[in-house]
Amino acid sequence: MKHKILILSCVLVLVALVVSACGPTTTVQPATQTPQSAPTQSPPQESTSGSSASTSGKKVVITWWHITTAEDQKAVWQKLADEYMAAHPNVEIQITVMENEAFKTKMTTVMQSGNPPDIFQSWGGGVMIEYAKAGLLQDITSYLDADNGAWRSTFSPGALAVYAYEGRNYGVPWDMGMVGFWYNKTLFSQAGIEAPPKTWSELLEDVKKLKAAGITPIALGAGDKWPAAFWWEYLAVRLGGKEAFDKAYSGQGSFADEPFVEAGRKLQELAALQPFQDGFLGATWGDEATLMGNGKAAMDLMGQWAPGTFRDNSPDKKGIGDALGWFPFPMVEGGAGDPSDALGGGNGFAIGKNAPPEAIDFVKYLTRPESQIQCAQVGFCLPVVKGGEAGLSDPLLIQVQKGAANAKYFQLYYDQFLPPATGSVVNDSVQALLASTMTPEQAAQAIADSFTQEMK
Template structure:
């Protein structure tokens, strides 16, 4: 089937959610362990706009055509709407059959609650084709509970023309260099950084990376174990971020801006309205789909990894980010694992990679990466000496949400660097 597609952004980390799509070969609701019995797969994902929305729909249609007894109900949702709806469903003990997952602490909670299937044995015939690093967030106590279809990292995306107009000839390699670059760009009358302040999670990228560069990966790991963020390294991360905020580098109205709305962070970059944004591997596609031209800034776009902090214990080769994947609900019909496997074939992973929206997890699908910016991200990721999952996914949900809320308060100027680590610690200790 075809449907009107919302052109707001990609990877669901964006604007309004799309409606449900129904792809069916028959209408029976009778679920059974018999793979030939009528079955309905309820699939929730956050690729709710082009380019991946129609790609997923086409893959589901292809599977349905080959399995006439299977109905696939697709529910594309915007990121925050997805999280809210999934929380409600899991609290009720009724997760969808196939649903978006980033692994980490959220998935562990779902595992502990008995809400998701252990996929370890079912995926053995093909799991070896995936990048081991991509599987880490979905592996809990040596068992596999989710499958990643995408892997990547957060870094700075920048407008080469705007850098040149501001007289910036080299990308910064230190945090002090970032601040100097912001000053030069602002002095040239250009908005230095686009930020979606309303959505909160884009801002958490800054604080998390600064904590990594100052304290090293061990500081983040230790905080997870001790549930204590009230340490000099985390306070320093907030102080370094406040140095940036004090320069007033963001676009007008950033506190009310969403990531993928027509006047949001991605559109600001895609329309040439800001020189930089700190975002994941999906940024070029979202900039393009959110821009007025639907093309973004093309070859004017460049990428550089998050710089080191002078005197910090973290290496510049340590990456922060994650991927997108799927988990399977406890009561999912028998065909769900097979359908998930179909999404991870080499051909389908290549199709996803060719959109520019996905960095594939299947090794042989890497040839599908055509976007030069995606190739740069893939190269940086391949040479990474360490990796940290997004904090709002790595930690338990309540802690991750508090991180996002606290960083938003820091950027809005309502809480100090010292106050936010106390607030995060309070929530962590209560878990």
């Protein structure tokens, strides 16, 4: 018991520090041992909805917290919840919708009470693993494996692995994609830029052309930290590739090795051109999205959820329409990474330790191909369930999906892959690099020191 309390205390301190991105594939090494604090559930019974869960007919209240705030997007979740409740009159689904940062703050409080929501937003990786270690999540492996793995077989294995720890699942994904550049074709044309940059040098030249035309080259909400971290992480991917990350993570190398230091140098090289809007160090992701949605900035490095947020932050809720384009992060000359390598993530549902079987049944309903098609049609998910891709019609999202599928090396966001405290140091250090309060060497060393401490 003392050990469990200690783990929980550590989780709360770590999670309070984490400022993460909102989601793709990483491989979690399988293991047969399940943490003692999170026992495997009994095999589920068949539900009247066709999903695997026990439905007693007694009144059941399911609490669901999500961060899908765009009006058209959250309407899809509400519609699916209404459908489920209509088919299961004994079930009441109480939905709480929160902005990303408010969600994380409130999660710290509820985790301290030991009473998490039944279903809640998760990005998998480090934070989810710490919750699982502390016994705050429910092991849903048996539900996935029921009926000869019928539910499990619908998912992309790599995407599902992001929500596993030591071979056990504590949640499932509903969206996976990669970070890339969203850009305004009209503003590019006004600056005399004929095509998106394919190299880092070309990107810097395009920044200069945009500034010369009186256009803000890049929107950035560095006050939220995680949008800025994408820049350093992607540069590390391009410069060091999988080999550099694997060496640092395994302890054979370090996050203070040259590729990570050079990533800081490249980022400060960009920052020296003053490419971001005024006040970017204190701006939020919402501010960033508003600039893009209103056509006031030419580029934004962001994940697959961006177009919907751009639209929702524009006056007419249409964004910049056909002027929006997408291109992958440029190759960095001399880097060891392959140009196809990708940084990304996505979104999923974690299951709280006290969730009733009906909550898992509902999550199964949310991850049916038919449900995934509806999410894809509105444009806020890249489906992870077979058949869900039929909902994709947006050529930009199809580009993102293909980019993720073709990546030779896919790196989950550092603040999700690495231990929570180290992820927080990454975000803080990148913000400090942009503010010129840390050198590239100091930033890389701070990350390396944090990781070494966490792994002891």
